[in-house]
Amino acid sequence: MFCRHTLISLGILQLSSNWIAPALAQQTFFPSAVPLAVRTPTFNCWLDTRNETSPMETWPRFWNDQHILGWTGYIKVDGMTYHWLGQPIPGNGSIWLATAVTPTRTILTVQAGPMRLNVTFLSPIEPGDWARQSFPFSYVYLDGETTDGKPHSIQLYSDISGEWVTNDTGTGIQWSKSQTGNAVFHQVESTTPTSTFKDIAEDATVYYAISSAQPNLVSVVGTDRALRPAFTAAGAGLKLPPDSAVNVGTVSGSDGYPVLAHALNLGTTDTITTVAWAVGVVRDPILKFAGVPRRAYYFSQHGTVGDAIDAFMADFPAARERAIALDQKILQDAAAVSPEYADLVSLATRQAMAGMEITLSTLPDGSFNMSDVKAFMKDVGNSQRVNPTEAIYAALPASMYLDANITGALLEPLLEYQSSSSYGNSYAAPDLGTPFPSVPGNPDNNTVYGVENSGSMLILVLAHAKSSGDGSLIGKYYDLLKQWGDYLTSNALIPGQQNPADARDTGLAQNHGNITNLALKGLIAIQAMAEISQIMGQTADAQKYQTSAKTRMESWVHLTSASGQLHWTYGDSTFGLMYNFLADKLLKLNVVPASIYTAESTTLSNNPAQQDFGIALSSDNSLNTRSDWTLFSAAAATDKQTRDLLISGVHKYASSNLTSGTFPTLYNV
Numbered sequence: 001m002f003c004r005h006t007l008i009s010l011g012i013l014q015l016s017s018n019w020i021a022p023a024l025a026q027q028t029f030f031p032s033a034v035p036l037a038v039r040t041p042t043f044n045c046w047l048d049t050r051n052e053t054s055p056m057e058t059w060p061r062f063w064n065d066q067h068i069l070g071w072t073g074y075i076k077v078d079g080m081t082y083h084w085l086g087q088p089i090p091g092n093g094s095i096w097l098a099t100a101v102t103p104t105r106t107i108l109t110v111q112a113g114p115m116r117l118n119v120t121f122l123s124p125i126e127p128g129d130w131a132r133q134s135f136p137f138s139y140v141y142l143d144g145e146t147t148d149g150k151p152h153s154i155q156l157y158s159d160i161s162g163e164w165v166t167n168d169t170g171t172g173i174q175w176s177k178s179q180t181g182n183a184v185f186h187q188v189e190s191t192t193p194t195s196t197f198k199d200i201a202e203d204a205t206v207y208y209a210i211s212s213a214q215p216n217l218v219s220v221v222g223t224d225r226a227l228r229p230a231f232t233a234a235g236a237g238l239k240l241p242p243d244s245a246v247n248v249g250t251v252s253g254s255d256g257y258p259v260l261a262h263a264l265n266l267g268t269t270d271t272i273t274t275v276a277w278a279v280g281v282v283r284d285p286i287l288k289f290a291g292v293p294r295r296a297y298y299f300s301q302h303g304t305v306g307d308a309i310d311a312f313m314a315d316f317p318a319a320r321e322r323a324i325a326l327d328q329k330i331l332q333d334a335a336a337v338s339p340e341y342a343d344l345v346s347l348a349t350r351q352a353m354a355g356m357e358i359t360l361s362t363l364p365d366g367s368f369n370m371s372d373v374k375a376f377m378k379d380v381g382n383s384q385r386v387n388p389t390e391a392i393y394a395a396l397p398a399s400m401y402l403d404a405n406i407t408g409a410l411l412e413p414l415l416e417y418q419s420s421s422s423y424g425n426s427y428a429a430p431d432l433g434t435p436f437p438s439v440p441g442n443p444d445n446n447t448v449y450g451v452e453n454s455g456s457m458l459i460l461v462l463a464h465a466k467s468s469g470d471g472s473l474i475g476k477y478y479d480l481l482k483q484w485g486d487y488l489t490s491n492a493l494i495p496g497q498q499n500p501a502d503a504r505d506t507g508l509a510q511n512h513g514n515i516t517n518l519a520l521k522g523l524i525a526i527q528a529m530a531e532i533s534q535i536m537g538q539t540a541d542a543q544k545y546q547t548s549a550k551t552r553m554e555s556w557v558h559l560t561s562a563s564g565q566l567h568w569t570y571g572d573s574t575f576g577l578m579y580n581f582l583a584d585k586l587l588k589l590n591v592v593p594a595s596i597y598t599a600e601s602t603t604l605s606n607n608p609a610q611q612d613f614g615i616a617l618s619s620d621n622s623l624n625t626r627s628d629w630t631l632f633s634a635a636a637a638t639d640k641q642t643r644d645l646l647i648s649g650v651h652k653y654a655s656s657n658l659t660s661g662t663f664p665t666l667y668n669v
C-alpha cells in the first residue's frame with residue numbers, strides 16, 4: 001500500500017499549533033538541466049533548470065533540448081490545483097524550492113499550497129543485474145507533508161503524451177490499456193514505426209504504469225483539453241471523463257494531444273507516502289548485429305513487457321532501497337575525493353549507464369543464447385556512431401567501479417567484427433559504424449586514428465580482464481590483439497600526423513603533429529599487451545612487448561619534457577592535458593616514471609590556459625576542453641591541489657545554469 005490516510009485526532013490537532021515547517025537543505029549545485037528519466041540512448045528525459053526559468057513552468061525535454069516530452073503532474077489540494085511537472089493548462093505551478101541530484105535520483109522539493117512535496121525521479125542503476133539494468137523504465141514518486149499542520153483533501157494526477165514516440169507531432173499513434181496483478185498500464189506507439197531515426201526513437205512503444213494496489217485509482221486516455229480541465233475543475237474529489245472511445249489519433253490533433261493518465265484520490269490526509277508511477281520506452285529488437293536480431297537482456301526473464309512491468313511495480317520498494325544504498329556508497333566514495341567531485345558523479349553516472357543497451361541474440365526458435373551477451377553504445381550527443389572506442393574508454397572508470405563485465409560486453413562485438421573477413425586493417429577500428437541502431441561495421445582504412453583506437457582497445461581489453469577476472473576475450477582474440485600490439489610498436493612513438501579521436505569534434509581540431517598524449521596511450525597499450533601475453537602464458541611475446549614499451553618510453557620522456565615541463569607536441573612549447581596517464585594508473589602498469597607525473601603537476605599548476613571553466617584540452621585549440629578528459633587528468637594527478645583545480649573547472653561549468661543543455665563532454669572554457 002502506498003498511501004497512508006491519517007485520522008484526525010485531537011492529539012494531532014493540538015500538535016499542529018506548535019507546527020514547524022520542515023527545514024530545507026541548502027542547495028549548492030545548480031546544473032542547467034537535471035535528469036528525470038535517463039536509462040538508454042532513446043529514453044533520455046531531462047528538465048531545464050536554467051537560472052530565471054522556473055522548473056515548475058517547464059516541459060520535460062529529450063536530451064537534445066529540441067523536443068518536448070509531454071509529461072504532466074498535478075496535485076489538487078482542497079479543490080485548488082498546482083502542477084509539479086510540466087507546463088499544463090490549466091493549473092498554477094507549485095513553488096519550486098530546491099533541486100537535489102544523486103547518482104540515481106533527482107528530487108524536486110516544491111510547495112503546493114499547504115503541502116510540501118518531494119517529487120523524486122528515480123532512474124535505477126543495477127550493477128551486475130543485467131535483466132534489471134536493461135529494462136528501460138524509470139519511476140517518479142511523490143512524498144508530501146502538510147506545512148500548516150492541518151490535513152487536506154488531496155487528489156493526484158499524472159499523464160504522458162504521444163510526443164514520447166516520435167519527433168513529429170503529425171505522426172499517427174495508437175494506444176491501449178492493460179492490467180496485471182500488480183500494475184495498470186497504458187501503452188502508445190506510432191502507427192508507422194521505423195528504425196531509421198536520429199535521436200527520438202520512431203519505433204518505440206512508450207508505457208505509463210502505476211501500482212494497481214491503489215484505492216480510488218482512475219486510469220483513462222483522453223485529450224489534454226478534456227482530461228486536464230476535468231481534473232482541475234473547482235471542488236474536491238476526482239472527476240475524469242470516461243476512457244476515450246477511439247484508440248488511434250495523431251500526436252497533436254484538432255482536439256488536442258491524446259494523453260494517457262493515472263489519477264487517484266487520497267481523501268483527507270496530512271501526508272502523502274510514496275505514490276509511484278513508472279514510465280518506459282521500449283524498442284524491440286534493439287538492433288541487428290551480423291544479421292541476427294538482438295533483444296534487450298530482460299526478455300530472457302520476462303516473456304512480455306507486461307510481465308516485466310508487473311515485476312517492476314512490485315519491486316518498487318526494494319528498487320528504491322537498492323538505489324538509496326547505491327547512492328550512499330557512490331557518494332561516500334566520491335566525497336572522499338571532494339564535495340565537488342560528488343556533485344559531478346551525481347550528475348554523470350546515469351548518463352554513462354544510459355549510453356548503452358545490453359542485448360542477447362535470439363535463436364531461430366525464438367529462445368535466447370545466454371552465452372552471447374553484447375552491449376551496444378550510441379555516441380549520444382556527438383554522432384550516432386555505435387560502440388565508439390574512445391567513448392568506451394571514457395566510460396571505463398564508471399564501468400570498472402559499477403560493473404566491470406559491462407566493458408567486456410561492449411568490447412565483444414568490436415572484437416568479433418574486427419576478426420571477421422569484413423575487416424582488413426592492421427590497426428583497430430574507431431567504432432562499429434553509423435548510424436545507431438544500424439550496425440554496419442567500419443572497415444575504413446584511413447590510418448589517422450590507428451594509434452588512438454589500437455591503444456584504447458588494448459587498454460580496455462586488459463582493464464576488463466583485470467577488473468572482472470574474466471580472461472575469455474583475451475583467449476579468444478589473442479592474435480588480433482597481438483596485431484595491434486605490433487602496429488603500436490611500429491607507430492606509437494612517432495605518431496606523426498595521426499590524431500586522437502577528439503579531433504573529430506570541430507572544436508578540438510589539432511594543428512600540430514606528434515601529439516605526446518597520443519603517443520603515451522600507444523606506449524601504455526604496448527605494456528598492456530605485454531601483460532595480456534603474460535596472462536596467455538606467452539612469455540616470449542610478453543618479453544618482446546615489455547622491452548618495446550620500456551625503450552620507447554625512455555625516448556618519449558626525452559622527446560616530451562624540457563625544463564621539467566611536459567609538452568603537448570614534441571619539440572615545442574605547447575601544453576595540454578595528458579589524460580592518458582590514467583590508463584597507467586588504472587592498470588597499475590607503472591610504465592610512466594614518477595618524475596613525469598611530478599612534471600605534469602608542475603605544468604598544470606602553472607598553466608597559463610586556466611580559464612573560468614577549467615583548462616583547455618591543449619594550447620593547439622585553447623577555447624575548448626573535454627569534461628571526461630579533464631577528470632581523467634584529475635584522477636591521475638599525484639597531488640591534491642592539481643586534482644582539485646581540475647575538478648573545480650568542470651564543476652563550475654556543470655553548476656553554471658546560464659546556458660541550456662545537459663552535462664556535456666565538450667565545452668568552451
Ligand SMILES: *[C@@H]1O[C@H](CO)[C@@H](O)[C@H](O)[C@H]1NC(C)=O
Pocket residue numbers: 030031049050051052053054055099657
Ligand atoms: C541557478 O543558479 C543560481 C546560483 O548560481 C541559483 O541561485 C538559482 O536558483 C539556479 N536556478 C535554478 C532553476 O536552479
Ligand SMILES: *[C@@H]1O[C@H](CO)[C@@H](O)[C@H](O)[C@H]1NC(C)=O
Pocket residue numbers: 051052658
Ligand atoms: C540568477 O538569477 C537571479 C535573479 O535574477 C540573479 O540575482 C542571479 O545573479 C542569477 N545568477 C546567475 C549565476 O546569474
Ligand SMILES: *[C@@H]1O[C@H](CO)[C@@H](O)[C@H](O)[C@H]1NC(C)=O
Pocket residue numbers: 079080081082090091092232
Ligand atoms: C490558479 O490560481 C488562481 C488564483 O489563485 C485561481 O483563481 C485558479 O482557480 C487556480 N487554478 C486552478 C486550476 O486551481
Ligand SMILES: *[C@@H]1O[C@H](CO)[C@@H](O)[C@H](O)[C@H]1NC(C)=O
Pocket residue numbers: 022025116117118143144145
Ligand atoms: C523530503 O526530503 C527531505 C530531504 O531529504 C526530507 O527531509 C523530508 O522529510 C522529505 N519529505 C517527505 C514528506 O518525505
Ligand SMILES: *[C@@H]1O[C@H](CO)[C@@H](O)[C@H](O)[C@H]1NC(C)=O
Pocket residue numbers: 066067167168198199
Ligand atoms: C525534431 O523536431 C524539432 C522541432 O520540430 C526539429 O528542430 C528537429 O530538427 C527534429 N529532429 C529530427 C531528427 O528530425
Ligand SMILES: *[C@@H]1O[C@H](CO)[C@@H](O)[C@H](O)[C@H]1NC(C)=O
Pocket residue numbers: 363369370371372
Ligand atoms: C551462442 O553464442 C556463443 C557465443 O557467441 C556461440 O559460440 C554459440 O555458437 C551460440 N550458440 C548457438 C546455438 O548459436
Ligand SMILES: *[C@@H]1O[C@H](CO)[C@@H](O)[C@H](O)[C@H]1NC(C)=O
Pocket residue numbers: 128403404405468469470
Ligand atoms: C563477470 O563475468 C564472469 C564470467 O562470466 C563471472 O565469472 C563474474 O562473476 C562476473 N563478475 C561480476 C562482478 O558480475
Ligand SMILES: *[C@@H]1O[C@H](CO)[C@@H](O)[C@H](O)[C@H]1NC(C)=O
Pocket residue numbers: 445
Ligand atoms: C583503402 O581502401 C580503398 C577502398 O577500398 C582502396 O582503394 C585503398 O587502396 C586502400 N588504401 C590503403 C592504404 O590500404
Ligand SMILES: *[C@@H]1O[C@H](CO)[C@@H](O)[C@H](O)[C@H]1NC(C)=O
Pocket residue numbers: 494496497512513514570
Ligand atoms: C614527428 O617527429 C619526428 C621525429 O622527431 C619527425 O621526423 C617528424 O617530422 C615529426 N612529424 C610531425 C608531423 O611533426
